[in-house]
Amino acid sequence: MKFIYILSVLPFVGILGFLPFVNRVTPFVLGMPFNMFWMVIWVVLTSIILGVMYKLDPRNREGEEE
Known part of the structure; x- marks a missing residue:
């Protein structure tokens, strides 16, 4: 499996994997x-990760032969 496809796991891990650790209300950001x-x-x-994956694929x- 190519490295660029492993990048698609980062949002899943970031959102669901770390959610129990960041589940607080007290620090307000913006x-x-x-x-x-x-x-x-x-x-x-x-969105940024998917854009990078698109560019590296x-x-x-x-079709970009000019």
Whole structure:
């Protein structure tokens, strides 16, 4: 299995794996409870990770011969 496909496991581990450890309300970040901020930051990071996977995937480079 290629390394770029292993990157797709990071959002799963980040959201569900670490949720019991970050399940607190008291520290507010950007006006949100920390638990909600954790979910929002992982939504953004998931988009970035999927973009990196798309750019690194050799199957997407077949039509870029210029």
